[in-house]
Amino acid sequence: MVGLERLEHKIALLRSLAVDEQHRGTGLGQNLVRHAEKLARSESIEEIWLLTDSASGFFQKLGYKKIPRTSAPNPVRTCTQFRHLCPSSADLMIKKLKT
Secondary structure (H helix, E strand, C coil), X not given: CCEEEEEECCEEEEECCCCCHHHCCCCHHHHHHHHHHHHHHHCCCCEEEEEECCCHHHHHHCCCEEECXXXXXXXXXXXXXXXXXXXXXXXXXEEEXXX
């Protein structure tokens, strides 16, 4: 499963990517992320942001880049996941989508 939360007209947060253990390594996670990105493009979203404390390498392979948490734009900085749900040690990542 994967979620996409629109934070602002052109910005969304990728949320809750999860793949059952028996399906890991099959490409399902990549396909879910690609599907979320396709949906985002169809809705004119230009940037997808995410927070992760365990999957930075996975997302880097898909074109996401780590950036300092202090660089987060206001819509990301003020969302519940950033402020309350993810630990401050979680990596902040971004992917700019081609529209």
